[in-house]
Amino acid sequence: MAPPCAILCTRGETFAVTELKASICIPAYNRRQLLLATLHSLDEQTAAPDRYEVIVADDGSTDGSLEALPRLQTRYDLRWFTQANAGPAAASNAAAEAARHEVLIFLDADQICMPEMVAAHLEIHERQGNVFVQGLYPLADGYRSRAGSLLYERSLLRSLAPIDRPHAASPHMWSAQISVRRSAWKEVGGFDTAFRAYGGEDTDFGLRVAALGVPFVFEPRALSYHLHDISYRSLRRQAFDEGRSIIRLSQKHGIPVETLYGGRFDQWIDRLFEAGWVRSSRTMDGLGRGLTVGVMAADAVRVRWAQLLAARFVHRFYKIGGLVAEGYRAG
Numbered sequence: 001m002a003p004p005c006a007i008l009c010t011r012g013e014t015f016a017v018t019e020l021k022a023s024i025c026i027p028a029y030n031r032r033q034l035l036l037a038t039l040h041s042l043d044e045q046t047a048a049p050d051r052y053e054v055i056v057a058d059d060g061s062t063d064g065s066l067e068a069l070p071r072l073q074t075r076y077d078l079r080w081f082t083q084a085n086a087g088p089a090a091a092s093n094a095a096a097e098a099a100r101h102e103v104l105i106f107l108d109a110d111q112i113c114m115p116e117m118v119a120a121h122l123e124i125h126e127r128q129g130n131v132f133v134q135g136l137y138p139l140a141d142g143y144r145s146r147a148g149s150l151l152y153e154r155s156l157l158r159s160l161a162p163i164d165r166p167h168a169a170s171p172h173m174w175s176a177q178i179s180v181r182r183s184a185w186k187e188v189g190g191f192d193t194a195f196r197a198y199g200g201e202d203t204d205f206g207l208r209v210a211a212l213g214v215p216f217v218f219e220p221r222a223l224s225y226h227l228h229d230i231s232y233r234s235l236r237r238q239a240f241d242e243g244r245s246i247i248r249l250s251q252k253h254g255i256p257v258e259t260l261y262g263g264r265f266d267q268w269i270d271r272l273f274e275a276g277w278v279r280s281s282r283t284m285d286g287l288g289r290g291l292t293v294g295v296m297a298a299d300a301v302r303v304r305w306a307q308l309l310a311a312r313f314v315h316r317f318y319k320i321g322g323l324v325a326e327g328y329r330a331g
Contacts, residue, residue, distance in 0.1 A: 020126050022052040022118055022179070023099030027091030028109040029059040032068055034227050035109040041224075043074050047118040052105075053077040057095035060085030087196035096185055104185055108176040111224040112140055120222040121179040130184060131215050132206065134160060135177035135222030145302065147295045147311035148230035154308060160218055175202030177224050184214055198322075199238070200245030203260075207253050232292050239315040243322020257328060261319075265330035273317055277324035288317050 024042065028035045035056070042054055054076055058065055060083065069080050083094060096104050103125050105118065117135065124133050139153045156174055188208040195201035210216065230238070246260045258264045265271060276284045291314050298306040 019051070020103055020122050021050075021101040022047075022103040022105050022122055023096070023101040023182075024052055024054045024105045024107050024118070025092055025095035025099060026054065026056045026107050026109050027059055027088045027095060028056055028061065028065060029085065029088070029091070030061045030063040030065070031109045032061070032063045032065045035065060036068060036072065037227065038107070038109055038111050038113070039072060039074065039078065041111070041113040042076065042118070044115050045076075045113070045118045046115045047122060049075040049077075051122065052118050053079065053100060055095040055098050056080035056109075057091040057098075058082040059087070059091040087193060089191035089193045089196060089201040093190040093193070096182070096190060099182060102182050103179055104182050105177070105179040106175055107224075108226075110227040111137055111177055112227065113177075114223040114225075117177075117222050117224055120219050124217055124219050124222075125179065125181070128215070128217060130181050131217050132184070132209050133179040133222060134174065134216060134218045135179075135224065136160065136218075136220040137174075137177050137224045137226045140225035140227050143226065143228050145299065146230060147299050147307035148232070148235040149228045150304065150307055151311040151315060152228060152230070153226075175205065176226065177222065179222075180209060180214070184209055184212060187212060195245060195248065198241040198244040198248065200242075200249050203245075203249055204252065207249070207255075232295060235295070235311065235314060236288055236292065236318050239318035240322040240325070243319040243324075244326050245322075246319075247323060247326035247328055257323070261323070270316075270320060271330065273320040274324060274330060277321045278329070281321065281325065284317075284321060288314065288321070291317060 026035070026038065039054065039056075045052070054074070056069065056078070058080060066080070066082055069078070072078065079098065081094070081098070083091065092106055103122060105121055107113070121133050121135070124131060138157065139149055143149055144153075159174065188205065191201045191205050193201070195204055206216075246257060249255065249260055250257045265274065273284075276287070295307070295310040295314055298310040
């Protein structure tokens with residue numbers, strides 16, 4: 001009997017290939033326990049072990065990650081290597097370069113994967129051809145206590161809902177669990193390592209893949225749970241970096257800043273924040289640290305609406321600071 005086949009579609013070409021297989025690419029930096037939990041979850045997949053491999057690209061970890069990997073017993077083929085610290089984009093590209101299979105699943109090192117995750121990605125690629133598949137990864141149990149994590153999950157779930165509607169591009173790409181064809185990854189040149197300083201490499205990658213005409217598909221059956229934990233310092237820093245990356249993305253792709261920001265600066269509070277950051281970034285950072293106390297207080301009482309409100313306020317405050325730092329001024 002002939003082996004199972006799928007139809008592989010590339011731009012302008014259609015031909016039969018043997019059953020698709022996946023290479024799961026995991027960039028990791030000082031996440032030993034989270035990485036091990038992720039790798040253990042991949043041992044419970046319904047997909048046959050010979051249909052996927054896992055490649056860990058260690059980005060210069062110093063927490064014993066490399067010492068722990070040789071002791072791990074897995075049903076699937078697990079490979080790993082280390083490199084000098086160069087950021088997640090470079091590590092993801094290095095893992096993809098080492099991949100042996102056609103479907104690349106990019107997975108963060110803090111995802112507890114449900115048993116059907118790999119099979120769901122492969123099924124979509126076999127049925128629909130050359131697509132970008134966005135998986136679903138809500139917070140794991142026990143990770144809904146902090147305002148920063150709650151805000152992250154809320155933004156994720158709101159953004160994913162329309163991702164499978166026809167569009168030329170979307171400013172919302174969430175790369176903690178996605179898959180693309182190796183050919184598409186190669187055609188766009190992988191992740192842009194120039195975004196290392198401020199992030200945004202996932203959005204940039206998604207925009208470039210969309211520009212090829214590759215359809216985006218949201219597949220909730222490709223499910224993992226995010227072991228997301230964010231400090232108060234990281235909440236401020238990530239929001240500031242997001243603002244800076246918005247400017248870089250706008251300049252590179254010709255997308256209006258307001259589109260990437262999520263709306264116009266038409267509220268008095270936005271203009272007040274902007275004026276403050278223009279006048280003195282040091283003073284505004286000091287004020288922002290004070291505002292973070294409100295986030296900490298909301299976390300202490302565990303009132304969700306208060307947590308989200310406080311986290312959104314601080315996030316907005318620092319995101320505008322990042323925009324200003326890159327020279328943006330509202331018209």
